[in-house]
Amino acid sequence: MSEADRIDVVREAFDRRAATYDASAMHRELANAVADFVDISDVQDVLDVATGTGLVLRALHRRGGDLRLIGVDISTGMLAVAREELPDAIWIEADAAALPIADGSMDLITCVTALHAIPDARATLAEWHRVLRPDGRVVTATFAEERPPESRVRRTAYPSDHEPYSTVDRITNVAGSAGFRIVRTTTWTGADDTLLVAEWMRTP
Numbered sequence: 001m002s003e004a005d006r007i008d009v010v011r012e013a014f015d016r017r018a019a020t021y022d023a024s025a026m027h028r029e030l031a032n033a034v035a036d037f038v039d040i041s042d043v044q045d046v047l048d049v050a051t052g053t054g055l056v057l058r059a060l061h062r063r064g065g066d067l068r069l070i071g072v073d074i075s076t077g078m079l080a081v082a083r084e085e086l087p088d089a090i091w092i093e094a095d096a097a098a099l100p101i102a103d104g105s106m107d108l109i110t111c112v113t114a115l116h117a118i119p120d121a122r123a124t125l126a127e128w129h130r131v132l133r134p135d136g137r138v139v140t141a142t143f144a145e146e147r148p149p150e151s152r153v154r155r156t157a158y159p160s161d162h163e164p165y166s167t168v169d170r171i172t173n174v175a176g177s178a179g180f181r182i183v184r185t186t187t188w189t190g191a192d193d194t195l196l197v198a199e200w201m202r203t204p
Contacts, residue, residue: 003119003120006119006159007074007095007119009159010074010075010117010119011074011075011076014052014073014074014075014077014078015075015076015077015078016077017077017078018053018075018077018078018080018081019077019081021052021053021078021081022053022055022081022085025190025191026190026191026192026193027052027055027113028055029190030112030113030141030188030190030195031055031056031058031059031112032059033141033188033197034056034059034110034112034139034141034188034197035056035059035060035062035063036059037139037186037197037199038060038108038110038139039137039199040060040063040065040067040108042107043065043067043107043108044066044067044068044107045067045068045070045105045106045107045108046060046067046068046069046070046106046107046108046109046110047070047071047072047099047101047106047108047109047110047131048069048070048071048072048109048110048111048112049072049096049099049109049110049111049114049124049128050072050073050074050096050111050112050114050117050118051071051072051073051078051079051082051091052073052075052078052082052114053078053081053082053085054071054081054082054085054086054089054091055112056110056112057069057071057082057086057089057110058085058086060110061086061088061089068090069086069088069089069090070089070090070091070092070101070106071089071090071091071092072092072093072094072096072099072100072101073091073092073093073094074093074094074095074096075093076093079091079092079093096111096114096118096124096127097118097119097120097123097124097127098123098127099127099130099131101127101131102131103130103131104130104131104132104133104134105131105133106131106132106133106136107132107133107136107137108136108137108138108139109128109131109132109136109137109138109139110138110139110140111138111139111140111141112140112141113141113142113143113195115140115142115164115165116142116143116160116161116162116165117159117160119159121161121164121174122178125174125175125178125179125180126178128178128180128202129178129179129180129202132202133202134202134204135201135202136202137183137199137200137201137202138180138199138200138202139197139198139199139200140165140171140197140198140200141188141195141196141197141198142162142165142166142171142195142196142198143162143165143166143193143194143195143196144166144167144187144194144195144196145163145166145167165196166196167196168182168185168196168198171196171198175198175200179202179203179204180200180201180202180203181200181201181203182198182199182200182201183199183200183201184198184199185197185198185199
């Protein structure tokens with residue numbers, strides 16, 4: 001399957017889920033946990049990559065502060081929900097590996113439960129490095145390797161790869177190869193999932 005085909009499959013899968021995505025308690029609670037984990041002191045410009053229905057940006061918005069919130073996603077259906085729920089944010093339909101964002105313009109990037117599904121993760125991480133300011137940070141939430149493999153089987157309509165982001169050591173290696181260092185981590189556990197939440201610091 002080509003990269004373009006993979007993007008189309010992911011887009012179609014999330015377009016189908018858009019109307020019911022927010023009904024998931026896991027998605028809502030994780031978004032709130034990530035927003036609570038984020039240090040928004042000295043943060044003004046926030047970019048949420050693979051934003052979906054914008055749950056993370058909505059949670060950050062509820063924290064207050066003078067934040068400029070931008071969400072990027074390839075799913076038209078997801079973005080339609082996001083726009084309705086948070087009209088004050090900026091919503092952009094775009095590929096995570098080709099962000100229509102100016103160099104050095106963001107203080108913070110968030111990316112929650114999406115890295116495993118992004119076809120070109122290497123290009124995506126390079127884009128994060130490009131659009132962040134020199135002291136910029138990233139916060140990710142990725143499915144952790146906390147349960148037996150048979151209980152972590154996920155049937156999805158699109159190719160995915162959780163392994164590179166499933167432990168602190170693995171995500172540290174990924175971050176280091178892309179010009180970041182991991183400075184803080186925690187885990188979040190819902191009814192059926194354990195997520196690794198990590199803060200990445202941009203290095204020169």
